[in-house]
Amino acid sequence: MKETTLDSFQYAVEELLVRNKSILDQMSKLEDSNARINRTISKAVTHCGCIKINASKQEYPEDIEYSKMKDYMSSHLEGKLCPNCQDLLEKDIGRHLFYLTTLCNNLDLNLYDIILKESERLRLFGKYNLR
DSSP, rough: OOOOHHHHHHHHHEEEESSOOOOOHHHHHHHHHHHHHHHHHHHHHIISSSSSOOOOOOOOOTTTHHHHGGOOOOOOEEOOHHHHHHHHHHHHHHOOOOOHHHHHHTTTOHHHOOOOOOOOHHHHHHHGOOO
16 A cells, blocks of 8 residues: 555654553543644634634525535635744644544554545535535
């Protein structure tokens, strides 16, 4: 099997993980890393101000075709992450991927295979996936 960057990453995580081998530690670290991502995004809004959140109800015509609905949906984000906030967020997402990978390793799951299966589900179900 051709080794991918994802496989290399998963192998490196397995080799480098010394602490937090317990599944309970890994679960709590994954949740903590998720909270850090949310906090970093919040800080980009409230502290830095490089992005803004302008949220309201998602409005779209009732008689619209499903395929055109996404044209009416908004991310509620305004602006763009500054280089500093982007760097912080990338580090937080990297940490999150690390702990997600520790869970995969502990449960003998291959992250690359999971992504392939999910990609196939997206391809098969398309718009009926409804995410």
